[in-house]
Amino acid sequence: MSSQKYDFIDLILLIGTNPLPNYVVAKYFHNTNKTLERVWLIYSETTDFYQGTEQYAKDIKKVLEKEFKESDVRYLLYNLSDISRARTIEERVAKILSEQSGRRKVHLNYTGGTKAMSVHAYRALEKEFGEGFSASYLDARDYRIKFDKNPDIDTGDLRKAIQLEMPDLFSLHNSEILVGSTNNEYFEAISDLDGSIRDNIMQSIADLAKEEKLLDLREWLNTANQGELFSGEKSKGEIEETMAIFNDNHHENELLFNYLSKFPDNDRFCDKEGNWSYRNFGKNKNTKQLNKFLSGGWLEAYVAWVIGNNCKDQNSVITNIHLKTKGNKSVSKDFEIDVLAKNGYQICGISCGTSLKFTKDQQKETLPDGGKLKNKGFEVILRSSQIGGDEARSVLVTLLNPKLAKDLEDDLKAATGAGQDKFIVLGRKDLPAEKMWKKLKKHIYG
Numbered sequence: 001m002s003s004q005k006y007d008f009i010d011l012i013l014l015i016g017t018n019p020l021p022n023y024v025v026a027k028y029f030h031n032t033n034k035t036l037e038r039v040w041l042i043y044s045e046t047t048d049f050y051q052g053t054e055q056y057a058k059d060i061k062k063v064l065e066k067e068f069k070e071s072d073v074r075y076l077l078y079n080l081s082d083i084s085r086a087r088t089i090e091e092r093v094a095k096i097l098s099e100q101s102g103r104r105k106v107h108l109n110y111t112g113g114t115k116a117m118s119v120h121a122y123r124a125l126e127k128e129f130g131e132g133f134s135a136s137y138l139d140a141r142d143y144r145i146k147f148d149k150n151p152d153i154d155t156g157d158l159r160k161a162i163q164l165e166m167p168d169l170f171s172l173h174n175s176e177i178l179v180g181s182t183n184n185e186y187f188e189a190i191s192d193l194d195g196s197i198r199d200n201i202m203q204s205i206a207d208l209a210k211e212e213k214l215l216d217l218r219e220w221l222n223t224a225n226q227g228e229l230f231s232g233e234k235s236k237g238e239i240e241e242t243m244a245i246f247n248d249n250h251h252e253n254e255l256l257f258n259y260l261s262k263f264p265d266n267d268r269f270c271d272k273e274g275n276w277s278y279r280n281f282g283k284n285k286n287t288k289q290l291n292k293f294l295s296g297g298w299l300e301a302y303v304a305w306v307i308g309n310n311c312k313d314q315n316s317v318i319t320n321i322h323l324k325t326k327g328n329k330s331v332s333k334d335f336e337i338d339v340l341a342k343n344g345y346q347i348c349g350i351s352c353g354t355s356l357k358f359t360k361d362q363q364k365e366t367l368p369d370g371g372k373l374k375n376k377g378f379e380v381i382l383r384s385s386q387i388g389g390d391e392a393r394s395v396l397v398t399l400l401n402p403k404l405a406k407d408l409e410d411d412l413k414a415a416t417g418a419g420q421d422k423f424i425v426l427g428r429k430d431l432p433a434e435k436m437w438k439k440l441k442k443h444i445y446g
Helices: 020-032 054-067 086-098 115-132 166-172 196-210 215-226 236-248 251-260 288-310 369-391 402-416 433-445
Strands: 010-014 038-044 074-080 106-109 133-139 144-147 175-177 317-325 334-343 346-352 357-359 364-366 393-397 423-426
Touching: 010 020, 010 086, 010 115, 020 038, 020 054, 020 106, 020 133, 020 166, 020 369, 038 054, 038 086, 038 115, 054 074, 054 166, 074 086, 086 115, 106 115, 115 133, 166 175, 166 334, 196 215, 196 251, 196 288, 196 433, 215 236, 215 251, 215 288, 236 251, 288 317, 288 334, 288 346, 288 433, 334 369, 334 433, 346 369, 369 393, 369 402, 369 423, 393 402, 393 433, 402 423, 423 433
Parallel strands: 010 038, 010 106, 038 074, 106 133, 346 393, 393 423
Antiparallel strands: 133 144, 175 317, 317 334, 334 346, 357 364
16 A cells, blocks of 8 residues: 555545446545545435435445445545536535635545546635645556645556455446356356366366367367257167267367266266266256356357366456446446456456357358357447446457458447557467466456
8 A cells, every 4th residue: 555645634526327436446545544534435426317326425435335334434425416517516526615614724635527527626625725635646657646736656556456245336437246057057067075076077178178178178069959968868879970070080080078977977068088877968968057057158168167277266267247327227237247257446348259260161160150259249349338437348258260360359449449558459379378367467467
């Protein structure tokens, strides 16, 4: 934490639609300013034209009061009835602070709120308090607080100083994790006290990635589905006929067989030699959750496994987050993120997609029909920003070849305005564990 000392009594925060920067600023000054007595959370009221931010102010207050239980600092909520009229903003802000007795030092952090709120609150406070007024903003480019009157102050990278637990991150957005079916429900539920089964499955995927054979997972599943091997009881002959192509090319499919052999006994489709476990095909043996994992959940689990194996803080990575806004159902939001990684207070949302279209007669690979991957890219950029604000980063992990992955990345950046360092697309050549970690480390923790 910075050794810089501050001496203002009141901190004024303007509450916009992303509460995270306000939380970071409040926590920083709580830790560095021993004279702090009050934090003013000035929010907008709901009107016919915009959604108010009172709930965000309440969420910030709740999280900070929980963190600083022994503190005497008070958190005060005040509303602005109109955030577009200069006079209304100036009069309301001046009135709020003038009601407090005594002349004192006041600090405004104008990172949040609308531009009009920032400009006119600044003018009102500067007029009211003169030399006792100071201001700052949290720069999303280098994660430092910049001070108007003291530009030489260096707070350092606040991602290193301000930590935020995942539950508090969700609480700031008045959200809660929903319990329900996810793509990794099967994988997470494997009864595996020492972790060896799950780790062995992931290691076998890493071996496939290293040898650029990840598409074998899709090819095997597609073949099994086309043969309807999961739709009901199948004879030994039917299974052998469907799977003959893999046995005919046994040497080429050794890593695939190794992967399929790592599952628990009841879900093991073959051994390492490619001998099929006939009893394990069919709807009675292969659950909906297992099929979800085989169809794409494995990629999400693999990405989280790679990060977890290399990240010091195991609590900074979670998978399959299904969030829903608490309270008012009429304005609730319900969304999912495949993998969420946290660097201090900065978050990175990661979406994974295995969709791919390959035309055999033309030997040509193209983006899948229906824009599935592009939609996943839009979604992860949007949802990451909703949770993490301007500082958030996002990643789309795919099985595309390098050219298609780069084309998709450029297309999504152009369409969303995501900056060069805010969003990347990984293709299948990026997925060997060591190479993937190198790219994700630079993007998430750089």
